[in-house]
Amino acid sequence: MSEFEPKVVAFVCNWCTYAGADLTGTSRIKYASNVKIIRFPCTGRIDFMLLLKAFANGADGIIVSGCHPNDCHYTSGNFHAKRRWIMFRELMDFMGIDMARVTFSWVSAAEGAKWAEVVNSAVTRLREMGPYVSYRDMVNRTVEEEVKHD
């Protein structure tokens, strides 16, 4: 079998990181093609449930990215997001879900090079970590196995 290629889902805000990722492309900077970008109005809109759904549906890693603090298009969406991610990481860590697979970053519309670097470093790290088997095993367990497990 060929080498493992991680599937990465990126939840990005429309105003900064999405434009930043666009700039990466127009600047002809090459970066890993493993990432699937999902555009959101704002980081404040990114519900933690979406991250769980991404893992459940086969993502090996996640990137969450938006405007730098004080640069939010809606003034405060990213500040709220920041607090949410602080709490989310603590909870996930307490439950044993691997937070090293989730990258949080601030990438502005002018940071095309930074976006490429964020994606590339996440993909390199995930390639070493391998597929997120333990979470997917839990998701894919059948009813029969569930009963046996009990």
Added chain:
Amino acid sequence: MTNLVSRAKELLENKTVDVVIGFETGPTGLARPAFITDPVKTDKLVFDDRCSHNLAVYLTKHEVKQMGKTAIVATLPIMRSIMMLISEKQVDPENIVVLGISTDGKLLDIADISVMKGYIEKSDLKNPEKFKTPLDELSKLSQKERFSYWQEVLSKCIKCYACRQACPMCYCIRCTVEVNQPQWIPVQANTHGNMEWHILRAMHLAGRCISCGECGRACPVGIPCHLLTMHLTDKVYDYFKVYAGTSEKMSSVLSTFEPDDKESFII
């Protein structure tokens, strides 16, 4: 507890309140919540170690609100719940009389919300001692061990939502688990869906949990789901230096922010 009974009787006789929410002894000898509207029946009121329910859960219920002005027997966690409900505009402080009970079981003289606030501020607001050991033990395990621990305990969850019903802060009329477009939480009880439900519950209670431990006590299959919210209570204090239910004006941690919130994981 003669003080409590006479005070409750007085309140009902003077028509200061229409209903007293407290505890009575049920047919099996356990304590259960009681709703007393008749001053003669206030003799039924008890308060002792058996009384563990968080009575504040009833304050947001439509049926109880209809009964009129309410007096409520309240230990520290219940007082903090009331404070939190007032801050979230779920309860009108004008409609509440608090029959506060101190940690050693004495009736407190709580005339209004500011007195209650003063009492809460003087109290120990950390997670109760009996929950600290399991929290510490879990934190000591490796990530893998924690994941298998939670998978194992959560596989037992039958999605009865008793944890939600027992919690005074879970008052949403339409909870996210009842939303089916999109279906956030699978209807059937499987480990993965159960975990998603408990993550959702803990996240929605982050910075709002007042550490009463009722969710874990209410669980019919013994899932220590209170540890999730209590862990976050600890972390909220570590990061933001606040405890829930300490002021009638506070907004919960996740609905507000400070521009200089510290974190070290965002690149």
